[in-house]
Amino acid sequence: MVPIRYQTLAGKSAGYWLLFIALAAVTAIGYAAAHYMEVNGHYVTGMTNQIVWGTPHVFAVFLIVAASGILNVASISSAFGKPEYKPLARLSGLLSIALLVGGLIVLVLDLGRPERLVVAMTYYNFKSIFAWNIFLYVGFLLVVAVYLWMMFEPRMNKYSKPAGIVAFIWRFVLTTGTGSIFGFLVARQAYDAAIMAPMFIVMSLSFGTAIFLVVLVATFQWTSRPLGDDILRRLKNLLAIFVAAVLYLTVAFHLTNLYATEHHGVERFLLLDGGVYTAVFWLIQVVLGGLVPLLILFSPTVSRSRAAIVLAASLVIVGGLAQVYVIIIGGQAYPLVLFPGMEETSTFFDGVVHAYVPSLPELLLGVGGIALSLLIAVIAMRVLPFLPEQLPDSAPHGEDAPTAAAASTAR
Amino acid sequence: MRRRLAAVGLAFIMGAGWSISTPADIPLPAPPKAKGDRCVEPTDLMRRNHMEFLLHQRDETVHRGIRTKKHSLVECLTCHTQTDAAGHYIPINAPGQFCQDCHAYSGVKMDCFECHATKPRNSASVHSKSAAMSGTSPAHLSNLARVVGNRP
Amino acid sequence: MKSATPNTRPDGERRKFLERAGAAAMLLSLAPGVRLVELVLARAEDQPVSAQMRWGLLVDATKCSEGCTDCVDACNDEHGLTGLGRPETDAQYIRKVGLRDKTTGKTHSLPVLCQHCETAPCVDVCPTGASFRRADGIVLVDKHICIGCRYCMMACPFKARSFIHEDLTDQVPESPRGKGTVEGCNFCVHRVDRDREPACVEACTEARHGALVFGDMGNANSALSQKLRELTNRQIRSDLGLNTGVRYHGI
Structure with missing residues (x-):
């Protein structure tokens, strides 16, 4: 058994600083965009009284969902006892925290009164899924932080399995909560479905694994760490299964809706004549983000190429953003049906499809959230030994090498 | 913030105390005189606790529908807003006006x-009589004297 | 931690006295345009709202004419909803909706506003309890603790809420409104608390349309309750089982 040695990033190369500065700059621009939105009010965004959750929510929900899914790599190692994934468990936990923080910051900065965050922490309505989620998100950060500590601290290693199981259960509940934000919205035809919660869980596994793959290959490449094909093969097979499962649940969701006549209108809108939403659904979510990655990942020849795997994972990420966009924006664009069987007209856009165009500040805020997540990861990897020194195919991995030794090599 | 405000209030009450607690180059707040004889609470109590009264009244009104006038913000405006030469109301949060004058001095932001x-x-609508009664120059020293003199 | 506590104060002698005194005072001070809604239930101003009441509204669509916006205009004036010429983000508490039956072609025109549900989805989803239901059935937003998350707007089946998309000035004293919070019809709670009808109802009655009847659904003898027994009426989205406080006749 070869002990796993972890080492911090040297963080002295021009490449590191270039990446650091680029991420910091995009984060700062995102914050400036949020400030601009807050000072002027939301009328400077594409959001209206019809489309009340816009592009920032797309990015925030995507990041929050992916944060829970990206912990899966650690869960497989600790909770399910697969030693092959063990060297990556720390990175998995780190990215999980980083993505959740990035997503939550976007969510908070898009509030009408972000400065009242303390109100959200002191006044609670326990029937609100948002209120549950405040506890679930904060709790998740704590649970994963403790889990990481168990993994880092040799004396606590023996507790990393129970901690991993707690984290695994917590992330299931957390994503159930996120999916239920939409699933429990009885008013809107595009939501109001119990399948939303399991669908969000599978989406989280798919998006999280895809992001993990891209980050893994990039960091190992840029830090010249040897990376064997074995772990990549396992991860890309996992990703393929998750992508297929997301497609399956998407089909099940729409078929269920299509059986009920009252939902024919909204289904027709999303699947046939919803313009941009229909196009985004079929072309980006289903084809580019689902079928093409599946073809790449399941092809015995193409999927041997590392570039092809990264391409497939990147497409899954793009498809995931598209999927969340269609769910959140497309779901709101279709008008509420107040009087079934009647045509409705009013000065408040009753009965008409609601227009929405993402504004630049919204996009910058959303992208800023992604940059912040990556910035957190890049800084953390320099400060603490999250990454294994190498990940060759050969030997199965044994216990972690003593952290002290790893830390000393880092200097 | 509250402590500073209380300190200001204390300085008023002690009469000559302000020269100790504030630099000489910062003019003391001199809020314009309100309509009517006296406030709903003693002046020193109001200076220190008006925000508590407003907060309490806010929850009573919004959640329980209690609309007594004593601590109502709308009623504060009724007595404390000033009118300009043309007889138009001046916003109470404008510089030198009743709320803003003290809040600017104490550095406490009102939202x-x-x-x-x-x-x-x-x-x-013009209340010419009350406008004439209440000096419109906020920095006028006689206002300060009247405010201080109002305390029981 | 804090939540809106419904009134549980028992009715005592003092309360009854105050009610009578308040009623007497109201009788004496009846002015033009001020209508006493429910004389027997007039409440002293230092008494909290009672759960024995439930404010409600009946919309008689047969008396509501297409093109008439008297109720909407009155509401806009009452709450200072001036609008900024941006219809997609300007607030509307009450709106006229035109309906056309897809099969028969029959048309209706009626106002849609907050339906003041007994089990309001906006109240359920609000994380801070800012969106709440008063003991007497009025659903409103406590803008002091609204964080502007807009979850209530996602949850409302009636599109009854608006978000304030910009800084406002010149608000009217009785209807505080500000950037970044959500708002909607509150049955003119400031008027109801002083035994006046909501502005929309008053305007409709004054113009002799008589399409809106406001009153206490909790009191079987109120004019509203009698009217609700007399005319067939329905709730919008009755499938959701929300027991709305606004009922419609003639659709």
Whole structure:
């Protein structure tokens, strides 16, 4: 058994600083965009009284969902006892925290009164899924932080399995909560479905694994760490299964809706004549983000190429953003049906499809959230030994090498 | 913040105390005189606790529908807004006006008026009598004397 | 931690006295345009709202004419909803909706506003309890603790809420409104608390349309309750089982 040695990033190369500065700059621009939105009010965004959750929510929900899914790599190692994934468990936990923080910051900065965050922490309505989620998100950060500590601290290693199981259960509940934000919205035809919660869980596994793959290959490449094909093969097979499962649940969701006549209108809108939403659904979510990655990942020849795997994972990420966009924006664009069987007209856009165009500040805020997540990861990897020194195919991995030794090599 | 405000209040009450607690080059707040004889609470109590009264009244009104006038913000405006030469109301959070004068001095930001009206509803309506009664120059020393003199 | 506590104060002698005194005072001070809604239930101003009441509204669509916006205009004036010429983000508490039956072609025109549900989805989803239901059935937003998350707007089946998209000035004293919070019809709670009808109802009655009847659904003898027994009426989205406080006749 070869002990796993972890080492911090040297963080002295021009490449590191270039990446650091680029991420910091995009984060700062995102914050400036949020400030601009807050000072002027939301009328400077594409959001209206019809489309009340816009592009920032797309990015925030995507990041929050992916944060829970990206912990899966650690869960497989600790909770399910697969030693092959063990060297990556720390990175998995780190990215999980980083993505959740990035997503939550976007969510908070898009509030009408972000400065009242303390109100959200002191006044609670326990029937609100948002209120549950405040506890679930904060709790998740704590649970994963403790889990990481168990993994880092040799004396606590023996507790990393129970901690991993707690984290695994917590992330299931957390994503159930996120999916239920939409699933429990009885008013809107595009939501109001119990399948939303399991669908969000599978989406989280798919998006999280895809992001993990891209980050893994990039960091190992840029830090010249040897990376064997074995772990990549396992991860890309996992990703393929998750992508297929997301497609399956998407089909099940729409078929269920299509059986009920009252939902024919909204289904027709999303699947046939919803313009941009229909196009985004079929072309980006289903084809580019689902079928093409599946073809790449399941092809015995193409999927041997590392570039092809990264391409497939990147497409899954793009498809995931598209999927969340269609769910959140497309779901709101279709008008509420107040009087079934009647045509409705009013000065408040009753009965008409609601227009929405993402504004630049919204996009910058959303992208800023992604940059912040990556910035957190890049800084953390320099400060603490999250990454294994190498990940060759050969030997199965044994216990972690003593952290002290790893830390000393880092200097 | 509250402590500083209380300190200001204390300085008023002690009469000559302000020269100790504030630098000489910062003029003391001199809020304009209100309409009517006296406030709903003793002046020193009001200086220290008006925000507590408003907060309590806010929850009573919004959640329980209790609309007594004593601690109502709308009623504060009724007595404390001033009118300009043309007889139009001046927003109570304008520089030198009743709320803003002290709050600027004590460095406490008010967010009441992001939502709440800053003057009674009909700007056009003129209370010429009360406007004449209450000195319109906020920095006028006699105002200060009247405010201080109002305390029981 | 804090939540809106419904009134549980028992009715005592003092309360009854105050009610009578308040009623007497109201009788004496009846002015033009001020209508006493429910004389027997007039409440002293230092008494909290009672759960024995439930404010409600009946919309008689047969008396509501297409093109008439008296109720909407009155509401806009009452709450200072001036609008900024941006219809997609300007607030509307009450709106006229035109309906056309897809099969028969029959048309209706009626106002849609907050339906003041007994089990309001906006109240359920609000994380801070800012969106709440008063003991007497009025659903409103406590803008002091609204964080502007807009979850209530996602949850409302009636599109009854608006978000304030910009800084406002010149608000009216009785209707505080500010950037970054959500708002909607509150049955003119400031008027109801002083025994006046909501502005929309008053305007409709004054113009002799008589399409809106406001009153206490909790009192079987109120004019509203009698009217609700007399005319067939329905709730919008009755499938959701929300027991709305606004009922419609003639659709």
